[in-house]
Amino acid sequence: MTREESPTKRGGFAAVGHGIDRMRDWWENAKVWQRYLIYIALVVGALILPAPAIGTFMSPGSDWTTVLVYPIGTYILLAVGLNVVVGQAGLLDLGFVAFFAIGGYSVAYYGTQFGWNYWATVAFGIILAAVSGVILGAPTLRLRGDYLAIVTLGFGEIVRITANNTDEIGGARGIPGIPHPPPIFGTKFLIDPAPYYYLIVAAIVLVIIFSVRLQKSRVGRAWAAIREDEDAAELMGVPTFKFKLLAFAIGAMIGGLAGGIYAGKAVFIDPNTFPFILSATILAAVVLGGSGNLPGVILGAFLIGWLPERFRDFADYRILIFGGVLVLMMALRPEGLLPSRRRKAELHEGTGGMGTMGAEVPGPDTDVSTTEAAK
Numbered sequence: 001m002t003r004e005e006s007p008t009k010r011g012g013f014a015a016v017g018h019g020i021d022r023m024r025d026w027w028e029n030a031k032v033w034q035r036y037l038i039y040i041a042l043v044v045g046a047l048i049l050p051a052p053a054i055g056t057f058m059s060p061g062s063d064w065t066t067v068l069v070y071p072i073g074t075y076i077l078l079a080v081g082l083n084v085v086v087g088q089a090g091l092l093d094l095g096f097v098a099f100f101a102i103g104g105y106s107v108a109y110y111g112t113q114f115g116w117n118y119w120a121t122v123a124f125g126i127i128l129a130a131v132s133g134v135i136l137g138a139p140t141l142r143l144r145g146d147y148l149a150i151v152t153l154g155f156g157e158i159v160r161i162t163a164n165n166t167d168e169i170g171g172a173r174g175i176p177g178i179p180h181p182p183p184i185f186g187t188k189f190l191i192d193p194a195p196y197y198y199l200i201v202a203a204i205v206l207v208i209i210f211s212v213r214l215q216k217s218r219v220g221r222a223w224a225a226i227r228e229d230e231d232a233a234e235l236m237g238v239p240t241f242k243f244k245l246l247a248f249a250i251g252a253m254i255g256g257l258a259g260g261i262y263a264g265k266a267v268f269i270d271p272n273t274f275p276f277i278l279s280a281t282i283l284a285a286v287v288l289g290g291s292g293n294l295p296g297v298i299l300g301a302f303l304i305g306w307l308p309e310r311f312r313d314f315a316d317y318r319i320l321i322f323g324g325v326l327v328l329m330m331a332l333r334p335e336g337l338l339p340s341r342r343r344k345a346e347l348h349e350g351t352g353g354m355g356t357m358g359a360e361v362p363g364p365d366t367d368v369s370t371t372e373a374a375k
Contacts, residue, residue, distance in 0.1 A: 081254025087292035089247035090227030095156025103259025129256025174270025296338030
């Protein structure tokens with residue numbers, strides 16, 4: 001098979017991938033008014049998404065609006081935060097759930113024990129998560145690749161085990177009776193999941209705007225340089241450690257925000273709410289959708305959150321089927337569903353799509369014989 005063969009000759013999956021790539025290329029060259037029309041359509045679509053007619057198909061076995069809040073909305077918010085760390089800065093973080101837990105426990109503890117206003121606890125949780133990200137990153141960000149991944153994994157487990165063994169914050173019993181958010185414009189946050197859905201949509205929109213602005217700024221360019229070649233970036237005068245620490249702090253802030261919103265909706269949290277598998281799930285969403293590309297990350301998080309709920313009728317087999325689909329996806333389209341052009345080129349050049357993580361692994365278009373000769 002040669003590279004000149006049309007995508008349709010390589011199978012239906014490749015043809016679909018080619019169509020997705022063409023849509024991405026159109027978007028990159030779209031005019032401003034075209035982009036704003038798409039933005040407006042997406043916002044309108046998000047507002048009408050909880051409609052019962054849509055829920056009948058999307059989640060016949062569960063309450064659709066509740067599913068939109070958790071897992072879908074929460075996964076999307078967490079994936080956008082993790083994308084800052086993994087997709088933009090190229091740092092593999094396997095303990096992202098720790099920041100989600102810190103935000104949730106801040107709202108739960110200070111709201112129940114001291115009667116703080118809900119929004120004050122959310123803000124404090126965001127700050128505490130950012131500080132935790134700095135504390136984690138300061139001694140560890142000089143590590144790279146799998147070493148950094150192992151350290152972050154350990155941090156996530158440390159936070160969970162600490163919560164489990166600390167009676168002051170409920171220990172293994174958790175914290176019940178978490179206060180709901182106060183009313184906004186007369187809308188009360190109680191049992192009805194709809195207000196929480198619109199709250200999390202508003203949070204996602206704000207975080208997306210913030211993330212896009214960062215990506216197009218000097219900070220985003222520094223992250224891209226670090227992701228592609230950290231040594232070269234440092235030789236060119238980029239303070240790599242400072243920018244990696246900033247990526248960890250910003251990602252942690254978004255994780256803390258997601259935890260605060262989730263705690264207000266859940267009313268009860270305990271250490272088992274924040275397992276390691278949640279970090280792995282969000283990372284899978286980022287990679288599946290297209291690491292570094294926000295539309296792809298959002299799509300990946302939506303699918304990761306929605307598909308197991310949609311096929312709940314298959315009981316235990318749904319997870320097996322879902323895992324098989326992920327493996328097939330990574331084998332046939334490792335760059336993700338909607339990769340950015342730059343990230344796709346990085347993967348095909350052998351950087352593994354994770355910056356320095358996996359740089360020693362040849363990409364799908366890499367000439368292995370040339371790579372071996374270079375060694």
